[in-house]
Amino acid sequence: YDTYGFPLELTIEIAEESGFTVDSEGFQVEMKAQQDRARAARGERESMASQKIDLMDFTTPSTFVYDTAPCKTTVVGLFKDGEKVDELTDEGEFIVETTNFYAEMGGQCADTGSAHSDKFEAEVTNVLKAPNGQHLHYIKLTSGSVHVGDTVELTVDTARRALIENNHTATHLLDAALKNVLGAHVGQAGSYLDENRLRFDFTHPSKMTKEELTAVEDMVNEYIFKGVDVEVKEMPKEEAISAGATALFDEKYGDVVRVVRVGDFSVELCGGTHVSNTAKIGLFKIEMETSVGSGVRRIEAVTNLAAYKALRKSEETLEEVGTVLKANDLHKIVEKAETTMTTLNTMKKEIETLTSKLNALEAKNQASQVEEVNGVKFLYTHVEKDNAAAKQMAFDFRDQLGSGIVVVTSTFEGKNSYFVGITKDLTNTYKAGVLVKAMNEVLDGRGGGKPDFAQGGAPTLDKIEDAIAAVKSKL
Structure with missing residues (x-):
């Protein structure tokens, strides 16, 4: 994602097609870590600029004061990308006798603010320690020019x-x-x-x-x-x-x-x-x-x-959850959520039971389509159901066979999936993962699984007849 710009959403979609999930939470943690590394690298580049020979030889001291009141001081050194210059008209670095700007150190970021005189106006965007301990101010001039010896006034962004x-x-x-x-x-x-x-x-x-x-x-x-x-x-x-x-x-x-x-x-x-x-x-x-x-x-x-x-964001989220759960009293939202989850789990079990019964009936209806390949019962069927439903159908059809191999393909919302189930008594001879691999090679798909069950996904099922023939040839 960070190197090539490949979208997380596409990663999730491709993974789902191959029967995998994506650790989105882990992605966010690693993304934050990469942002930290990038930020540190920027700091290192700036530090490297401050290590150039001119700055290494520049020993005129500067003093830091903790008082944030505007500080009048004198410019003692001007630098452009770490090299000493006599004048700055756009951007660069300067060192002053006394500064009230904190330089990045000890985990604390640098102060920002402004610098001005009757000759120039500038923003102070960062402050780092120069090789000899001085405060090196990174400035962007918005008008005029600054020279060594100029008297300037430094103003820290006190709110920040x-x-x-x-x-x-x-x-x-x-x-x-x-x-x-x-x-x-x-x-x-x-x-x-x-x-x-x-x-x-x-x-x-x-x-x-x-x-x-x-x-x-x-x-x-x-x-x-x-x-x-x-x-x-x-x-x-x-x-x-x-x-x-x-x-x-x-x-x-x-x-x-x-x-x-x-x-x-x-x-x-x-x-x-x-x-x-x-x-x-x-x-x-x-x-x-x-x-x-x-x-x-x-x-x-x-x-x-x-x-x-x-905290306010957490409260708003809680209010939204309360609205979804129809819980008028937010103090009872946990009780409402538990009741709702209990009801949903009960309904889910009922749906699973009914689905299994329907799949069993469908499997019986499919009995006429059961073939015998090399002495093994073989059933292939195509459905237009989501992955979870198609997967469950493969399990139920396999169980109804008693002994045999089932292949279920599914097309749903533009995604093409396939599932191979093998009854336990045949797993010493045949492996579901091997059969899915045979389909992958024909369909240009990806996937795998355990000896008794495997699944895959492909961009298209146009060559599904060839894929089923490849499975049969493995038998």
């Missing part, structure tokens, strides 16, 4: 930063909650967060239960609703570690570290941006828990308004 902070602090709460619920073996194995959602990878040997997920979600929300202040302090690394601070995955630390503390619940070394109080997060909702490798699980979650929208 606030959403990022919600997700980052929630990630710390999630890490602590997982350790509390699952055990001390839980360790961070990766993370990513932006303004829309958070993703947290952690070590754990098995899929989390519904009860465990609920406990984790409840614990995170408990600390959000408590409105706990988030304290940020700098201290010597050894002092922070001895005080119980958790070092995050794949993070490099200096001698002096930044410690983010949420009450007595979470203490971590972190250079990212955070809310001042957990109440600002608003709400936390887990959307998915999946495996990303042996012994590594992943949780994806949303916060704040996105979490509310996720």
Whole structure:
């Protein structure tokens, strides 16, 4: 799908024709993983641009400040695809003396916003760490030009930063909650967060239960609703570690570290941006828990308004289900669903019983069409029924034969299928899969199965007489 654009719907259709199903849920998980890989590859390309020789040799320092207030500063370096230039008129990168833009690091995405002076206007689309630790800003000019030495004003998109902070602090709460619920073996194995959602990878040997997920979600929300202040302090690394601070995955630390503390619940070394109080997060909702490798699980979650929208969507879905089930009181929707399923299962069994009886009668009517091939009873018939009905008919016809082989072909809604049933007493001599393979070769179809039953599908049944002759020749 991702490489050649082959539609999932066609994959499902072709699979069904051959008697297979498609793991659509698994497809979505793998599609998300591929999107993550593509996103990471884009980041690597940008990082590679920042590794060019001009940037490697550029050592003029720059300073990052956490304050999001507009920051006046001076341009100290201009680059185009990583190569040093004197002027930018369209797009490129710049380094300034002081910046309030967070560079992508520690799983947190970079800030975006704008830069301007009386000479130019520009969008800041990304910020990465240059080889010598400076903040490298990717800019797109909308007017004018920028030169080294220009005084510029940097303005962070504070609304977006606030959403990022919600997700980052929630990630710390999630890490602590997982350790509390699952055990001390839980360790961070990766993370990513932006303004829309958070993703947290952690070590754990098995899929989390519904009860465990609920406990984790409840614990995170408990600390959000408590409105706990988030304290940020700098201290010597050894002092922070001895005080119980958790070092995050794949993070490099200096001698002096930044410690983010949420009450007595979470203490971590972190250079990212955070809310001042957990109440600002608003709400936390887990959307998915999946495996990303042996012994590594992943949780994806949303916060704040996105979490509310996720809950609202669930409520709307519940209301739709209630409408379908004609359940006016949503509190009784489970009871209504159980009653409906009981009724449907009863009716399904009755339909199966009646269908078997009808098929038995039809099989008797087909008695005149039963041939004898090499001493074996053989029946071929064509119907226009869906796969499930045609398959059941093959089973019932086979049972009515007592001893013999049945071939049922079906055309329904443009799909052509065939089913071969062999009674148990003949499976030492004949295999249903072998007979289906013989039909596949004639019909250009696909399929297979067990010794006593197999099925296949083909684009057309125009050569069905030749296919039946091929089956008979196998007998």
